[in-house]
Amino acid sequence: MSDLRYTKDHEWLRAEGDIVTVGITPYAQEQLGDVVYVELPEVGRKVEQGKEMAVVESVKAASEVYAPVSGEVVEVNSALTDAPATVNEDALGKGWFVKLKLADPGQLTGLMDEAAYKALCDSEH
Amino acid sequence: MTTTSTASTDVSSPAGASSGAAALQRTPLHDLHLELGAKMVPFAGYEMPVNYPAGIMAEHLHCRSAAGLFDVSHMGQIRLVAESHDAVAAALERLCPADFLGLQTGRQRYSFFTDNQGGILDDLMVSRLQDARHGDHLFMVVNAACKAQDLSHLQANLNHRCEITELADRALLALQGPAAGEVLARLAPESGAMTFMTARVLTIAGIDCIVTRSGYTGEDGFEISVSNASATDLARRLLAEAGVKPIGLGARDSLRLEAGLCLYGNDITPQTTPVEADLSWAIGKRRREQGGFPGSGVLQRQWKDGVARKRVGIQPDGKAPARAHTEIADAAGQVIGEITSGGFGPSVNAPVAMGYVAASHAAPGTRLNLLVRGKALPASVVALPFVPHRYRRG
Numbered sequence: 001m002s003d004l005r006y007t008k009d010h011e012w013l014r015a016e017g018d019i020v021t022v023g024i025t026p027y028a029q030e031q032l033g034d035v036v037y038v039e040l041p042e043v044g045r046k047v048e049q050g051k052e053m054a055v056v057e058s059v060k061a062a063s064e065v066y067a068p069v070s071g072e073v074v075e076v077n078s079a080l081t082d083a084p085a086t087v088n089e090d091a092l093g094k095g096w097f098v099k100l101k102l103a104d105p106g107q108l109t110g111l112m113d114e115a116a117y118k119a120l121c122d123s124e125h
Numbered sequence: 126m127t128t129t130s131t132a133s134t135d136v137s138s139p140a141g142a143s144s145g146a147a148a149l150q151r152t153p154l155h156d157l158h159l160e161l162g163a164k165m166v167p168f169a170g171y172e173m174p175v176n177y178p179a180g181i182m183a184e185h186l187h188c189r190s191a192a193g194l195f196d197v198s199h200m201g202q203i204r205l206v207a208e209s210h211d212a213v214a215a216a217l218e219r220l221c222p223a224d225f226l227g228l229q230t231g232r233q234r235y236s237f238f239t240d241n242q243g244g245i246l247d248d249l250m251v252s253r254l255q256d257a258r259h260g261d262h263l264f265m266v267v268n269a270a271c272k273a274q275d276l277s278h279l280q281a282n283l284n285h286r287c288e289i290t291e292l293a294d295r296a297l298l299a300l301q302g303p304a305a306g307e308v309l310a311r312l313a314p315e316s317g318a319m320t321f322m323t324a325r326v327l328t329i330a331g332i333d334c335i336v337t338r339s340g341y342t343g344e345d346g347f348e349i350s351v352s353n354a355s356a357t358d359l360a361r362r363l364l365a366e367a368g369v370k371p372i373g374l375g376a377r378d379s380l381r382l383e384a385g386l387c388l389y390g391n392d393i394t395p396q397t398t399p400v401e402a403d404l405s406w407a408i409g410k411r412r413r414e415q416g417g418f419p420g421s422g423v424l425q426r427q428w429k430d431g432v433a434r435k436r437v438g439i440q441p442d443g444k445a446p447a448r449a450h451t452e453i454a455d456a457a458g459q460v461i462g463e464i465t466s467g468g469f470g471p472s473v474n475a476p477v478a479m480g481y482v483a484a485s486h487a488a489p490g491t492r493l494n495l496l497v498r499g500k501a502l503p504a505s506v507v508a509l510p511f512v513p514h515r516y517r518r519g
Binding site (some may be wrong): 009010011024028032033034036038039055056057058059060061062063064066067081 | 127128139175176180181183185309375378379400444446448468469471476498
């Protein structure tokens with residue numbers, strides 16, 4: 001778990017070389033409730049740090065998911081299209097959203113580690 | 126991640142819920158909600174349970190398969206009394222288009238307050254009750270967000286014609302679902318004889334209640350008015366019955382949307398008339414012909430000449446929900462309407478919506494495009510409800 005990085009907007013990121021896997025956090029899925037729809041970007045799209053990258057909808061709300069770092073979308077988790085509830089069941093694993101090819105490795109250092117993110121969630125609760 | 130659009134029951138962020146909590150009112154069941162693990166949100170000036178640990182989806186499906194208990198104590202309850210039924214009914218007919226003179230004892234009717242343009246000021250349920258203390262009288266349930274305004278409206282217009290009492294000392298529970306009848310019959314055998322849209326004063330597990338066989342889910346069920354002091358006891362008794370689980374406002378919204386029922390403030394407002402809203406069925410023949418309620422001339426012209434837009438059911442083709450305020454376009458891209466309620470229907474297992482479209486596009490089967498996040502999502506006009514009503518017609 002220690003290799004995960006987090007944003008204040010409740011996205012998580014795991015870097016392997018210059019490829020980063022992105023999803024929303026267990027805290028975020030719990031706040032959303034039952035996820036019923038996920039809109040993913042197209043492979044090849046360039047996303048910018050802090051800008052909208054995907055949309056996740058629960059029974060009661062639609063939420064934007066922001067790119068935690070800038071990069072190019074190299075893979076999307078198309079299994080979420082037919083099984084959006086996977087985001088609730090396994091937010092940090094099978095519920096991942098996209099893989100990005102990292103544009104600027106320096107952006108990783110600005111993200112929170114698990115302790116900092118946990119403190120943020122506690123303060124929001 | 127940021128929430129950009131929400132269903133009507135969750136109008137503010139979790140952060141807003143905690144910062145604004147001090148100013149919010151609580152229902153008598155507040156402690157019970159916390160004990161049951163509810164997530165509380167601000168709604169119409171009250172701190173209300175949006176869901177319990179089971180979550181909106183499970184709560185919704187449970188209500189359609191067994192029975193759900195809802196706290197709707199935020200809603201307004203009002204008693205109207207005059208020297209006779211004819212007097213109080215005639216008084217209320219000055220403000221509402223329903224036929225109250227023809228309402229039999231123990232029957233309930235759906236209506237609304239209209240303004241001089243025929244716009245809807247609130248929608249409401251009215252029951253004719255008989256009890257030893259108040260004699261023959263009317264018992265009204267109105268929306269939480271409108272109740273102060275409704276009371277002022279009643280007092281300003283009917284104060285000299287009837288006695289108007291807000292029953293602020295009463296809570297309101299709803300027991301809804303296919304098992305509701307069986308559950309209530311165990312605790313109050315007389316409820317077994319009640320049919321849809323009937324009302325009576327009875328005791329449930331020894332607690333005095335006003336019970337109507339109606340609700341806001343499309344299922345069989347009851348709304349139960351009970352004193353604030355006895356509300357928690359009654360709720361615990363009902364929750365102890367097999368098949369009964371607590372349901373929050375989140376599922377209440379998805380249940381009523383699937384049932385095609387209007388939410389005041391979204392689907393009906395002062396800018397919509399009952400004719401446009403497809404609620405003309407709630408206006409009896411005598412009232413249509415004779416008028417005599419605010420805006421009756423406007424409605425009579427609309428019945429005669431037709432309306433420019435109508436409320437319809439909308440079924441998106443795909444899986445993306447289209448929320449309230451989504452623009453609706455025709456095949457040529459021209460905007461011809463707007464969604465007023467939309468989300469995911471757990472029983473339909475697909476997105477569902479309702480909204481207003483140009484009358485030329487209101488026939489079931491008409492193809493539409495919903496403009497969601499810059500994309501045109503194909504959809505069709507469909508007949509409401511999405512899930513068949515299962516009322517106990519008797």
